[in-house]
Amino acid sequence: MNIVLFGPPGAGKGTQAKKLAGHYKIPHISTGDILRANLREGTELGLAAKEYMDKGELVPDEVLIGIIKNRLAEPDCQVGFLLDGYPRTIPQADALSGILDEISKPLEVVLNIDVPDNELVIRLGGRRMCSCGASYHIKFNPPEMDGICDTCGGTLYQRDDDKDDAIRQRLKVYQEQTQPLIDYYNRMGILVTVDGTGDIDEVFADICDMLDK
Ligand code: AP5
Ligand code: MG
Ligand code: ZN
Secondary structure, three states, rough: EEEEEEOOOOOOOOHHHHHHHHHOOEEEEEEEHHHHHHHHHHOHHHHHHHHHHOOOOOOOHHHHHHHHHHHHOOHHHOOOOEEEEEOOOOHHHHHHHHHHHOOOOOOOEEEEEEOOHHHHHHHOOOOEEOOOOEEEOOOOOOOOOOOOOOOOOEEOOOOOOHOHHHHHHHHHHHHHOOOOHHHEEEEHHOOOEEOOOOOOOHHHHHHHHHHHH
């Protein structure tokens, strides 16, 4: 299965992608996670990306296109892939088509998770992360012990771009630069929109129903 999980910041792309990757046994490729891992390791790429990410701006297209090209060439993508957070601009989408043509792996579906802005702000403001990759919400998906990861016992933290100013900027950038991709993939006939406002398991069940069709 070759899938793009699409949607605004806070729609639940990462949350659903983790569950889908386990269910369908395909790799979850999150460009945000790749950039944050680079930042933790202090690579040149990570340091360059940080100034854009903290402000809620997009990292330049050529950087992301290079990352995706390399990642899709890795052997685990033979069985398919689930992209999360890429593409985010028309040039990124055009580049993806070119890369997938070269490796003869056409995109099958772009799954658009639809959630209204007021709900996105609440989800992002209450999100807490763990360095192991687990993610929580203080109200909608709380850990068993306040501030502690259920999976690894690590201390939870808030993403730098989950502060008010950066959240507002990310939503604006989404509307201006990313939302046009809905029309782009609609014209290609591969866009499917799911209602992302139910709870995590309800949305997961809807997505699986849709993909199994
Ligand atoms: P990225 O990490 O991709 O962030 P994003 O797109 O802003 O999306 P989020 O990860 O914030 O939201 P999500 O949809 O994954 O929601 P989640 O599942 O966590 O990108 C970060 C930055 O990196 C960008 O701003 C940019 O600078 C750079 N970047 C990355 N890719 C790039 C690209 N291609 N080009 C250029 N720059 C790029 O859920 C959110 C919260 O809601 C959680 O707390 C969760 O528990 C909760 N939640 C989830 N589902 C539900 C539900 N159904 N009900 C209630 N709560 C829920
Ligand atoms: Mg995410
Ligand atoms: Zn953890």
